[in-house]
Amino acid sequence: MSNARAITRARIRETLAQWGVHHDILESRRLPIHAEARSLHFAGLGTDGRDKFLAPRAANAWAAMRDAALADGVELLLVSAFRSFDFQVQLIQAKLAKGRTIDEILTVNAAPGCSEHHSGRAVDIGSHDSSPLEQDFEQTPAFTWLCTHAARFGFWLSYPRGNAEGFLYEPWHWCWHPARRL
Numbered sequence: 001m002s003n004a005r006a007i008t009r010a011r012i013r014e015t016l017a018q019w020g021v022h023h024d025i026l027e028s029r030r031l032p033i034h035a036e037a038r039s040l041h042f043a044g045l046g047t048d049g050r051d052k053f054l055a056p057r058a059a060n061a062w063a064a065m066r067d068a069a070l071a072d073g074v075e076l077l078l079v080s081a082f083r084s085f086d087f088q089v090q091l092i093q094a095k096l097a098k099g100r101t102i103d104e105i106l107t108v109n110a111a112p113g114c115s116e117h118h119s120g121r122a123v124d125i126g127s128h129d130s131s132p133l134e135q136d137f138e139q140t141p142a143f144t145w146l147c148t149h150a151a152r153f154g155f156w157l158s159y160p161r162g163n164a165e166g167f168l169y170e171p172w173h174w175c176w177h178p179a180r181r182l
């Protein structure tokens with residue numbers, strides 16, 4: 001991350017402005033700014049076949065949780081982990097190019113600068129029993145296992161139904177919070 005530019009409110013405003021989005025979305029939806037992780041560790045192979053990375057301690061916690069689940073016969077797949085500010089911009093631009101509206105996109109994807117994935121502490125978890133990043137993940141044994149055990153490893157569901165940030169319910173998105181570890 002040697003060439004990473006700090007994530008500032010000004011940089012987020014500038015990015016949102018190019019999409020015609022007023023920056024008051026940051027305040028009205030109470031979106032926090034997440035700094036990019038400064039160092040990253042390999043966290044495993046993603047379901048897209050690419051290497052995934054997390055902040056060092058989150059990577060350790062993820063590995064311990066994944067192994068514990070596996071020992072219980074539950075496979076946790078890694079769909080997504082660290083994402084940079086620039087990658088978040090590209091992700092949103094790709095959806096705009098497919099004709100989606102920015103308002104629609106921002107209920108699913110965080111504005112660049114506001115994604116927990118920048119922190120290197122958030123993972124999107126998948127299962128062979130559901131489609132990736134779909135709400136039917138909540139019906140899988142993987143989700144049931146996470147609800148019972150994830151907190152022990154410091155992982156918490158970020159966007160439950162009716163979350164204050166106005167994101168859709170994301171049963172697959174879990175974030176590591178060391179201070180909240182049980």
Ligand SMILES: [Zn+2]
Pocket residue numbers: 080117122123124172173174
């Ligand atoms: Zn996510």
